[in-house]
Amino acid sequence: MDGSPAPKSVLARGLTLLGAFGPSDVDLTLTELAARTGLPKPTVHRLLGELVGWGALERTGNGYRLGMRLFVLGQRVPRPRGLREAALPYLEDLYEASHENVHLAVLDGIDTLFLEKVSGRRSMPIISRVGGRLPAYCTATGKLFLAFGAPERLRRVLRAGLARYTPHTITMPGLLVRDLARTLERGYGINREESEVGVSAVAAPVFDHRRRVIAAISITGHAGRLDLDRLAPAVRTSALSLSRELSHATANGTLVVPAPALDHGPAVDQGDTGRSCRRASRASSSVATSSGAS
Amino acid sequence: MDGSPAPKSVLARGLTLLGAFGPSDVDLTLTELAARTGLPKPTVHRLLGELVGWGALERTGNGYRLGMRLFVLGQRVPRPRGLREAALPYLEDLYEASHENVHLAVLDGIDTLFLEKVSGRRSMPIISRVGGRLPAYCTATGKLFLAFGAPERLRRVLRAGLARYTPHTITMPGLLVRDLARTLERGYGINREESEVGVSAVAAPVFDHRRRVIAAISITGHAGRLDLDRLAPAVRTSALSLSRELSHATANGTLVVPAPALDHGPAVDQGDTGRSCRRASRASSSVATSSGAS
DNA sequence: GCCGCGGATTTCGATGAATGGAACGCGCTC
DNA sequence: GAGCGCGTTCCATTCATCGAAATCCGCGGC
Numbered sequence: 001m002d003g004s005p006a007p008k009s010v011l012a013r014g015l016t017l018l019g020a021f022g023p024s025d026v027d028l029t030l031t032e033l034a035a036r037t038g039l040p041k042p043t044v045h046r047l048l049g050e051l052v053g054w055g056a057l058e059r060t061g062n063g064y065r066l067g068m069r070l071f072v073l074g075q076r077v078p079r080p081r082g083l084r085e086a087a088l089p090y091l092e093d094l095y096e097a098s099h100e101n102v103h104l105a106v107l108d109g110i111d112t113l114f115l116e117k118v119s120g121r122r123s124m125p126i127i128s129r130v131g132g133r134l135p136a137y138c139t140a141t142g143k144l145f146l147a148f149g150a151p152e153r154l155r156r157v158l159r160a161g162l163a164r165y166t167p168h169t170i171t172m173p174g175l176l177v178r179d180l181a182r183t184l185e186r187g188y189g190i191n192r193e194e195s196e197v198g199v200s201a202v203a204a205p206v207f208d209h210r211r212r213v214i215a216a217i218s219i220t221g222h223a224g225r226l227d228l229d230r231l232a233p234a235v236r237t238s239a240l241s242l243s244r245e246l247s248h249a250t251a252n253g254t255l256v257v258p259a260p261a262l263d264h265g266p267a268v269d270q271g272d273t274g275r276s277c278r279r280a281s282r283a284s285s286s287v288a289t290s291s292g293a294s
Numbered sequence: 295m296d297g298s299p300a301p302k303s304v305l306a307r308g309l310t311l312l313g314a315f316g317p318s319d320v321d322l323t324l325t326e327l328a329a330r331t332g333l334p335k336p337t338v339h340r341l342l343g344e345l346v347g348w349g350a351l352e353r354t355g356n357g358y359r360l361g362m363r364l365f366v367l368g369q370r371v372p373r374p375r376g377l378r379e380a381a382l383p384y385l386e387d388l389y390e391a392s393h394e395n396v397h398l399a400v401l402d403g404i405d406t407l408f409l410e411k412v413s414g415r416r417s418m419p420i421i422s423r424v425g426g427r428l429p430a431y432c433t434a435t436g437k438l439f440l441a442f443g444a445p446e447r448l449r450r451v452l453r454a455g456l457a458r459y460t461p462h463t464i465t466m467p468g469l470l471v472r473d474l475a476r477t478l479e480r481g482y483g484i485n486r487e488e489s490e491v492g493v494s495a496v497a498a499p500v501f502d503h504r505r506r507v508i509a510a511i512s513i514t515g516h517a518g519r520l521d522l523d524r525l526a527p528a529v530r531t532s533a534l535s536l537s538r539e540l541s542h543a544t545a546n547g548t549l550v551v552p553a554p555a556l557d558h559g560p561a562v563d564q565g566d567t568g569r570s571c572r573r574a575s576r577a578s579s580s581v582a583t584s585s586g587a588s
Numbered sequence: 589g590c591c592g593c594g595g596a597t598t599t600c601g602a603t604g605a606a607t608g609g610a611a612c613g614c615g616c617t618c
Numbered sequence: 619g620a621g622c623g624c625g626t627t628c629c630a631t632t633c634a635t636c637g638a639a640a641t642c643c644g645c646g647g648c
Contacts, residue, residue, distance in 0.1 A: 008634070010304040010606070011341060015348040018367060026372045031624060040608050045626070047305060054309045058373075062624085066371040068402060071409075073312060074368015075425025077360040078320045079352075092414045108362060115365075120386045131369025302605075304635070325595060334637050339597065356596085590648090597642070605635075612627075618620095 013039060014047050018056060018066070023132065027063035074131075079106075080115045083215055086246055087206075090238040091118045091217065097234060100221035101126055105141040105203075106214070107149070108133060110157055112142035115215070124222045126199050137162055137176055138169050140191035140203035141216035146176075147183040148205055148213040154180070168193040188232045189216070193223050202228045204239035208250035217242070307333060308341050312350060312360070317426065321357035373400075374409045377509055380540055381500075384532040385412045385511065391528060394515035395420055399435040399497075400508065401443070402427060404451055406436035409509070418516045420493050431456055431470055432463050434485035434497035435510035441477040442499055442507040448474070462487040482526045483510070487517050496522045498533035502544035511536070 007013055020036040021028060028036075034044045048064055051057040055069030075081065087104045095102045095118040104116040111133035128134070136142025137157050146154050154177075162171040170176045183189045189203040203218035217239045219231050301307055314330040315322065322330075328338045342358055345351040349363030369375065381398045388396045389412040398410040405427035422428070430436025431451055440448050448471070456465040464470045477483045483497040497512035511533045513525050 009344060010634080011308040011344045012348065014305040014308065015345075015350060019348070021367075021370060023370060025370075029624075030626095041625080042608055042627085043606085046606085050303060050305045051309075054306065054313075056309065065373075066367065068371060068373060068407070070364070071368045071371040071374045072407070072425045073315075073360065074365045074371075075423070076315060076317060076319075077362060077365040077368075079359075079362060080365050088413075089415045096414070113362070113366070119382075120390070121383045129369070131366045133366075304605080323595080324597095335596080336598085336637055337635085340635085592647085593645090595643085595645105597640105599640075600637105603634105603636080605633100607632080607634095608629105610628085612625105614623105614625085616622080616624100618622100 010047070013037070013043070014051060017044065017047055017051065018070075021066055023129075027060050027065050029063045033064070082249070084116045086249070087116065087215070087217070087242055088118075090242045091116060094118075094217070094219060094234060094238050095120065095123075098219050098221075098231060099123060100219050100226065101128070103128065103141065103201075103203075103218045103220060105139075105216050105218065107136060107142070107145040107153075110136055110160055112136050112139045112145070112216075124199070124220075124225075126220055127196060128220070134195055135163070135165075138165055138191065138194040139218075140189040140201035140220070141218045143180060143183050143189040143191070144203055144205045144213055144216045147180040147189065165195050166193055166197045168197075170194060186232075188236055189218075190228055192228075198223050200226050200228060202226075202232050202235050204232070204236040205243075206239050206246070207243040209247040210250075214246075214250070304341075307331070307337070308345060311338065311341055311345065312364075315360055317423075321354050321359050323357045327358065376543070378410045380543070381410065381509070381511070381536055382412075384536045385410060388412075388511070388513060388528060388532050389414065389417075392513050392515075392525060393417060394513050394520065395422070397422065397435065397495075397497075397512045397514060399433075399510050399512065401430060401436070401439040401447075404430060404454055406430050406433045406439070406510075418493070418514075418519075420514055421490060422514070428489055429457070429459075432459055432485065432488040433512075434483040434495035434514070435512045437474060437477050437483040437485070438497055438499045438507055438510045441474040441483065459489050460487055460491045462491075464488060480526075482530055483512075484522055486522075492517050494520050494522060496520075496526050496529050498526070498530040499537075500533050500540070501537040503541040504544075508540075508544070 007016060016037050016039075017033055020033055030041065030044055030048065033039075033048070034041045037044065039047075048057060052059055052064070052067070055067045057064045058067040083106070084104065091102045091104055099120060099122045101117065101119040101123045103114055105112045105114050107113070112135070113133045114128055114130055117128060117130050134142065135157075136146055146157060158173050158176075162169070162173065162176065164171050170179060187204070189205075191199075191201045191203075193200055199220060200223040201218045201220035203216045205213040206215040206217060208214045217235055219226070219235055301310060310331050310333075311327055314327055324335065324338055324342065327333075327342070328335045331338065333341075342351060346353055346358070346361070349361045351358045352361040377400070378398065385396045385398055393414060393416045395411065395413040395417045397408055399406045399408050401407070406429070407427045408422055408424055411422065411424050428436065429451075430440055440451060452467050452470075456463070456467065456470065458465050464473060481498070483499075485493075485495045485497075487494055493514060494517040495512045495514035497510045499507040500509040500511060502508045511529055513520070513529055
């Protein structure tokens with residue numbers, strides 16, 4: 001339960017404690033945290049005290065949870081923020097046109113990381129959550145980063161292995177390479193139930209001023225209902241418009257998008273790369289907005 | 295530039311460095327960070343190294359910026375997450391009905407903190423950003439927390455003073471109290487250009503199973519075009535539906551919403567409470583989604 | 589080409605903050 | 619009422635941390 005066998009520096013230990021919270025954890029007890037991080041309990045106790053004092057954690061009855069201040073801080077992170085703000089109008093246009101799940105994603109290491117998601121009651125509920133990640137090779141957005149990116153990227157992905165998520169997941173390197181070639185020539189990426197059964201998606205690349213892919217926009221929905229090739233032009237158009245709008249921002253460095261370290265050797269302890277998401281139950285909740293509005 | 299005159303603990307210092315990033319800061323140099331935190335440069339240098347190693351910060355040419363990992367971590371914070379996920383469908387319904395800015399907010403100390411924002415191209419661009427904050431007394435959402443909350447809350451707000459943001463801001467305690475009384479009996483809150491000239495809003499409270507206000511939903515838009523009293527029923531309906539959906543989650547503790555410390559004495563170093571937001575330029579960008587989609 | 593300057597980086601010995609084993613208190617269950 | 623799991627407190631030891639000073643680096647001015 002401890003990739004790095006207990007760091008010695010106080011700061012690193014504190015951060016390790018924060019990192020011990022997985023994507024679906026809510027409350028963790030002191031003992032649990034001590035176990036996960038491999039730190040002695042008294043030490044954990046003291047550090048937790050400081051983290052709570054600062055607002056990174058909050059006490060809850062008998063446990064700890066991530067605190068509001070981390071949420072606020074997270075919203076300030078420049079890379080997602082700039083992209084999201086610029087992209088939102090386009091995502092919303094796409095949503096309004098399709099009423100399906102619309103995603104904005106960037107590459108993070110080997111995974112697609114979702115920066116924003118626009119969806120509604122009518123959209124198919126899918127796993128995927130802002131801040132969540134999925135392997136690049138089995139997502140429409142991720143394939144774009146692999147198809148348009150440096151070959152080294154692809155090599156790293158292949159080296160990590162192609163795990164099977166559904167019967168449609170591409171697990172043969174050769175097939176993936178061919179699929180990526182098609183992606184490149186088509187100009188858009190497709191995922192046919194490769195990450196989740198019954199779920200398909202189309203994605204188009206967002207370029208910076210040098211035509212490097214810095215992000216991707218996708219529409220995701222029910223595999224049966226979604227006509228991917230018909231949606232593709234819409235997604236591409238939006239992505240291109242966004243690229244154009246961003247071009248000056250990427251040129252003058254206002255918006256720095258490429259990951260800072262394209263390949264840090266032993267890779268920063270990623271914490272958890274695995275299945276991140278799961279959806280809140282989203283009960284029926286019959287009543288909706290009714291009364292008239294402009 | 296240093297509220298707390300340099301904490302001694304290593305962990306606290308590291309966190310202070312993170313907190314030194316304001317809402318609109320992007321890159322900060324080592325020297326700048328040293329100045330803001332009051333820490334000696336070599337110390338800052340060392341700590342920054344560790345923060346970068348963990349992914350809390352990223353190097354950029356000659357400076358540092360908040361790192362992706364903080365964004366991801368921020369998305370895991372349970373309090374906003376649960377609320378957002380439950381509320382999103384309702385917010386989207388309201389947006390679709392009004393095509394104006396729709397907000398989900400909670401009270402944080404003395405401020406309204408925006409957890410989610412749904413808006414589109416047709417909505418009036420306003421200051422306000424997810425993770426941003428505005429004083430409670432001059433916002434539609436904030437007034438709900440004051441009107442429905444314990445009197446102590448209001449007292450704290452008054453003690454902090456009612457600063458003027460626009461000619462319409464309520465700065466007289468007496469007037470505010472009367473406005474809150476009306477808010478309470480009406481069941482919804484109104485803000486007529488009190489925080490920003492030309493911008494008005496209606497907000498309705500979201501209750502937990504004990505009928506305590508845990509959040510608020512609002513519609514914000516052009517003061518001239520928005521018929522607040524006509525929108526109010528829609529907002530209230532949505533808020534009530536959401537309250538009902540949440541009731542079981544709040545009852546069994548799945549969703550813990552009330553701030554953990556309603557009144558911590560000297561108040562956790564809030565970093566920056568002031569004007570948080572500002573909007574990305576949002577250029578014209580003529581092209582929109584065109585091609586047909588279902 | 590040389591100098592000066594502001595910032596980032598490295599060094600290194602003294603120091604005290606951090607450490608964690610051990611012990612305690614509390615609320616359970618069996 | 620003994621046993622157990624968990625959170626909390628103590629405190630003597632020690633090792634990570636500190637920061638003044640020195641060095642390095644890039645840049646612009648002369």
